[in-house]
Amino acid sequence: MTELLTGAQMRAIEMAAIESGEVTGLDLMERAGRGVVEAVFEEWPALAATSHRAVVLCGPGNNGGDGFVVARLLREWGWEVELFLFGDVERLPPDARVNYERWLTGGGTICPLDDVCGGLGTRTVALVVDALFGTGLSRPLNWEVEQPLSDVECWKHRHEKWPATVAIDLPSGLCADSGQDLGARLPCDLTVTFHTAKPGHFLGEGPQYCGAVRIVDIGLPERPTGSRRPDDVVGRVGSPLGLFKNGAHKFAHGHALVLSGGSGTTGAARLAARGALRIGAGLVTLGVPPSAQMEVASQITAVMLKRVLDAAALADILQDARINALCLGPGMGVAWASDMLGALRGEGDVEPRPTVLDADALTALAEDEALFAALHPACVLTPHQGEFARLFPDIAKRLREESKSGPAYSKADAVRAAAARAGCVVLLKGPDTVISDPKGRCSVHSAQYDRAAPWLATAGSGDVLAGFITGLLARGFAPMQAAEAAAWLHTECARSFGAGLIAEDIPEELPRVLRALGI
Ligand SMILES: NC(=O)C1=CN([C@@H]2O[C@H](COP(=O)(O)OP(=O)(O)OC[C@H]3O[C@@H](n4cnc5c(N)ncnc54)[C@H](O)[C@@H]3O)[C@@H](O)[C@H]2O)[C@@H](O)CC1
Numbered sequence: 404m405t406e407l408l409t410g411a412q413m414r415a416i417e418m419a420a421i422e423s424g425e426v427t428g429l430d431l432m433e434r435a436g437r438g439v440v441e442a443v444f445e446e447w448p449a450l451a452a453t454s455h456r457a458v459v460l461c462g463p464g465n466n467g468g469d470g471f472v473v474a475r476l477l478r479e480w481g482w483e484v485e486l487f488l489f490g491d492v493e494r495l496p497p498d499a500r501v502n503y504e505r506w507l508t509g510g511g512t513i514c515p516l517d518d519v520c521g522g523l524g525t526r527t528v529a530l531v532v533d534a535l536f537g538t539g540l541s542r543p544l545n546w547e548v549e550q551p552l553s554d555v556e557c558w559k560h561r562h563e564k565w566p567a568t569v570a571i572d573l574p575s576g577l578c579a580d581s582g583q584d585l586g587a588r589l590p591c592d593l594t595v596t597f598h599t600a601k602p603g604h605f606l607g608e609g610p611q612y613c614g615a616v617r618i619v620d621i622g623l624p625e626r627p628t629g630s631r632r633p634d635d636v637v638g639r640v641g642s643p644l645g646l647f648k649n650g651a652h653k654f655a656h657g658h659a660l661v662l663s664g665g666s667g668t669t670g671a672a673r674l675a676a677r678g679a680l681r682i683g684a685g686l687v688t689l690g691v692p693p694s695a696q697m698e699v700a701s702q703i704t705a706v707m708l709k710r711v712l713d714a715a716a717l718a719d720i721l722q723d724a725r726i727n728a729l730c731l732g733p734g735m736g737v738a739w740a741s742d743m744l745g746a747l748r749g750e751g752d753v754e755p756r757p758t759v760l761d762a763d764a765l766t767a768l769a770e771d772e773a774l775f776a777a778l779h780p781a782c783v784l785t786p787h788q789g790e791f792a793r794l795f796p797d798i799a800k801r802l803r804e805e806s807k808s809g810p811a812y813s814k815a816d817a818v819r820a821a822a823a824r825a826g827c828v829v830l831l832k833g834p835d836t837v838i839s840d841p842k843g844r845c846s847v848h849s850a851q852y853d854r855a856a857p858w859l860a861t862a863g864s865g866d867v868l869a870g871f872i873t874g875l876l877a878r879g880f881a882p883m884q885a886a887e888a889a890a891w892l893h894t895e896c897a898r899s900f901g902a903g904l905i906a907e908d909i910p911e912e913l914p915r916v917l918r919a920l921g922i
């Protein structure tokens with residue numbers, strides 16, 4: 404798991420490193436600028452081979468300072484560089500000011516950003532560098548910046564040979580903490596960021612603007628682990644290999660019970676059950692209402708079947724302590740899900756156990772405060788955006804609102820708040836899946852960039868994800884670990900299978916994925 408640092412956390416690390424005397428702000432700026440040039444040459448080797456023309460857009464803060472360094476280094480490489488500045492030179496922060504002076508001393512010239520449209524002309528430009536705003540963006544851009552950015556974007560489209568566009572740290576107008584679009588107008592081919600990626604590279608609109616993301620080491624120290632509270636960290640979900648190998652779970656195989664809907668709506672639960680079995684639950688039983696018994700019996704083999712007449716029958720089944728994970732919701736219908744949830748409220752001596760609540764069970768929870776209040780720390784809620792808005796309308800509203808100042812409220816903030824309220828793990832699905840536990844531990848699973856799998860948006864794939872989580876719970880994974888590992892494996896199955904994927908293919912692809920991981 405790698406950390407994604409917010410703008411404020413980056414500033415704190417930078418300040419601590421400078422105050423300790425290890426490094427100066429100027430050193431960091433020089434390393435950042437050099438890192439950008441090296442990343443550009445690695446991404447487009449043809450640009451390193453000979454000199455070209457570049458346009459550099461610099462802003463009023465240290466992001467602009469990095470831009471001055473890049474402009475100077477490209478000139479030293481023999482390039483022709485035109486630099487456009489937004490903001491007042493007298494108010495540049497000290498390190499940016501030094502690099503502004505160095506640029507001028509080296510013979511560089513500066514034009515105001517307003518002139519960018521006329522200044523670009525028709526001559527070929529190989530590279531556009533966006534150094535207007537980075538982590539210091541504190542409010543939406545206004546037309547003074549949006550307009551020139553839009554002009555550059557339009558000019559690029561008219562340009563015969565498309566110039567490569569690189570953003571320093573973040574595409575300008577993108578909020579570092581949330582990925583909210585606060586006026587971004589210039590989508591980039593490459594974003595070069597420093598030390599770690601930021602949540603905004605993966606959340607919200609971030610991936611639409613960043614192109615590819617490269618992280619450059621500028622020699623800042625790691626954050627000391629002791630200083631971090633769980634709610635101070637947003638992690639990025641990586642391969643779960645370590646989880647399988649380090650014995651963090653009991654290596655039990657367990658027995659998962661997946662509850663099905665009635666006749667004609669059993670497919671979703673069957674998909675979840677297949678997912679739970681493939682991911683390693685020792686036994687999987689489908690709990691089926693009488694109307695669907697024949698339908699389900701004719702379509703399963705390794706998965707077992709148990710008739711569930713009503714809530715009392717479920718409570719009875721759950722007297723068997725070997726059933727150690729449950730999945731409720733897929734295809735159940737809200738009324739039946741509500742009845743079955745009633746059986747889990749601890750009445751009739753039903754021991755609470757690890758439980759995944761998805762689809763119709765989430766709607767049932769949204770409609771019944773008592774059911775919601777009965778959630779416990781071993782539950783995992785897996786809403787998509789619509790279900791999330793039904794369960795947590797106020798949080799979803801806040802997430803939709805455009806921020807007027809400061810870092811915008813992020814999907815990570817929203818899922819943390821939801822998990823704290825529910826008292827259990829919440830996994831909010833999407834290409835940028837966010838997972839949080841009630842203590843505020845939070846992680847982002849990104850199915851974007853080199854892990855893009857847009858074909859996962861296919862009917863029933865969410866049911867398989869619920870099944871994967873249930874299977875891992877049955878194997879003894881903790882709820883947060885189960886959610887993270889399942890999200891990663893789910894996307895990996897889709898990537899391994901490729902386009903044309905349907906939900907049935909996801910569990911069937913899992914053995915190949917596990918084998919490739921050495922699990
Ligand atoms: N934190 C670090 O460790 C490092 C940061 N560096 C660079 O420094 C950047 C952060 O620098 P700053 O904190 O100076 O922030 P920025 O350069 O991103 O922007 C801050 C400036 O923009 C103004 N501003 C903010 N929002 C605006 C808006 N909507 N319209 C008009 N003006 C607006 C602010 O008043 C301030 O003058 C990073 O993104 C990175 O590029 C690098 O030099 C290397 C090290």
Ligand SMILES: Nc1ncnc2c1ncn2[C@@H]1O[C@H](COP(=O)(O)OP(=O)(O)O)[C@@H](O)[C@H]1O
Nearest residue numbers: 787832833834850857859860862863864865866
């Ligand atoms: N563009 C996308 N890229 C990658 N994964 C996606 C994308 N859109 C949706 N997903 C994933 O696909 C699954 C869809 O689940 P869900 O919305 O519950 O659909 P369903 O109810 O049809 O199963 C989730 O795991 C979600 O994270």
Ligand SMILES: [K+]
Nearest residue numbers: 533536571573
């Ligand atoms: K930028």
